[in-house]
Amino acid sequence: RRRTIQAQEHLLMTNQPPSLPHPASSIRARMPLVIMLLFGIAACDRNPATDPAPNHEAAATPTNRIAIPHPVRRNLGIEFARVEVRSIESTLRVPGHFELLPNARRDHPAPLEGTVEILVSELDPVAPGTPLFRLAGPEWFELEDRIDKTITRLDSLNPIREASRRQKESLTERVSLWQERLNQLKRLQEAEGGNTTAVSQARVIVDEARNEIAELMKEDARLDADESMLKTELTSLLERRDRILGIGPCSQDDELGLLVCSAVEGVVEKIVATPGTHVAEGDAILSIIQPDRVRVRGRMLQSDLPLVSEGLSARISAPNAASDQTLPSMPATIRLSPIADPDGRTIDLLVTPERVEPWARPGVSVSLEVILEGGRLELAIPERAIVANGGVPMVFRRNPSDPDQAIRIDADLGRSDGRWIEILSGVGEGDQIVVAGQDQLLLATGGERPATGHFHADGTFHAEDH
Incomplete structure (x- = not known):
């Protein structure tokens, strides 16, 4: 076959027919070539139906959506942060920490x-x-016993006082009766020379009744003094018991x-x-x-005093960016401490959050972001959420209607403060943005190297459908 091809090439190059050998020798020379051609044709025609057909199927078009079920999020370490309304340019950050309120x-x-x-x-x-x-x-039981005895003594005065009152009424009536009789005897004595002995006896009876009334009045005075003393003592004992119980009142009694x-x-x-x-x-x-009764104490340089005034709005945020997606910030209003530190040239900012998130605990360090006057609020996301695709910034937004899906969008960005960056379109307040694991998502959605496929539960990406 090679000789035939060479002969054809020679013919094309010289444009002249080659010299022909003797017919017999020509036939003998061509026999091996014919046999080779026959075996070559047979070999080419063997099982034509089993030859693999070339795969001309076009590659699948990359998509901007990728499934991220829980196993994938866990194994790839995918984390989210929410889109927040922030002041990017006019923000003063002050370090601080949570502390308990004085009455907490x-x-x-x-x-x-x-x-x-x-x-x-x-x-x-x-x-x-x-x-x-x-x-x-013994002191508690003695206190209770003294209270009971004092109350008993006070209660015992009432019958005595009642008996004295009745006796005084009786003696008063007796005095009145004998006084009237004495007056009558005196008139008879003056008119007819009455019995002097009867007058003297009536006078004695009246005087004795009056003396008894005087003694009863003294007894009443003594009872009043005893009652006043017992009431004072009972008041003191009850105040002591109330003071003791006021430390921690219990609804149930305890005999122990x-x-x-x-x-x-x-x-x-x-x-x-x-x-x-x-x-x-x-x-x-x-x-x-009470751990939920907290405030933030921040320490600001005195040189920043011209920028800060009482009542400015502020935001309490976790200091490390890695926690932003799980530790939401809290709005607040600042108050300046009336006393500054002359040695450290600082002044404290006291901030009570409008709402208290679960992560707010005494001693937790925070970043106090004071929104200065004239600051403009805009939608912002953490800068670490940005991923570059051939020089084009992109972010991955969690699908609000399907939490197990992420959507790749071109990031229309604005100003930045080093941690947060303004985003002008494509997201809304409260949307969740991927801040960790977005490189794998970019690869899966056809970023720098277009790819299609799916994630396995172990976090690996498979470029072909099963």
Whole structure:
């Protein structure tokens, strides 16, 4: 076959027929070529139906949507942040931390002497009426006994006073009766020379009745003094008991001692007293805090005072960008501390959030973003949400109607403050934007290297459909 091809090439090049050999020798020379051609044709025609047909199917067109079910989000580490309304250019960031409000902590000292029994543990949540501790000792029972005895003595004065009143009424009537008889005897004595002895006896009876009335009046005065003293003593005892019970009123009585309960909802911060030990009145037992009653204390340079005034709006945010998607910010209004620090040349900003998010706890560091006067609010996203596709910035928005799907959109960006950047279109306030794992999503949606396929549950991307 090669010789035939070479002969044809020679003929084309020279445009002359090649010299022909002798017929017999020509036939013998061509026999191997004919056999080779026959075997070649047979080989080419063998099982033509089994030859694989070329795949002329066109590649699938990349899409801007990609499925991100929960296993994919977990294995790829996909995280989201919400689109927020922020002031990008006119914002002053001040470091700070959460602290408890002054009235958010309640210390519980021992209201009287006794042996303490702790009924809660540290970090236990408590509600109003939750028993905190019990004090067992004679002082509480003695106080209750004195109150009961004082009340009994006060009650015993009433029958005595009533008997005295009746006796005085009787004596008063007797005095009135004998006084009238005495007057009659005196008139008879003056008119007819009456019996002097009868007059003298009537006068004695009247004087004795009057003396008895005077003694009863003295007894009433003594009863009034005793009643006043007992009332004063009872008032003091009741005030002491109310003061003790006011530390932690309980709805149930306790025969083993004084039961102290929580008056507020909160968390047991720390327990100072050792269970089973003897404590004196006033010794610290435990403290309760209300962790949701917090404010932010920020420390600002005094050089920024011309920019900041009382009542400016602010935003309390988590300081590290990695937590923005799970720690939402809180709006607030700032107040300037009346006292500055001359040594550090700083001044404190005191900010109480309008709402308290679950992550706000005493001691948590925050970034206090003060919106200066003249600042304009705009939609913004974290800068780390931006991914470049051939120089074109893009973001991935979580589909609001399908949380298991992400949509790639071209990012129409504006100004930036280094952490947040203004986005002019394509998203709305509250939309969720991917801030981690977007590189894999860009590859899956046909970014720099167009690709189609799906994610496996282990986070790997498969470029072909099964």
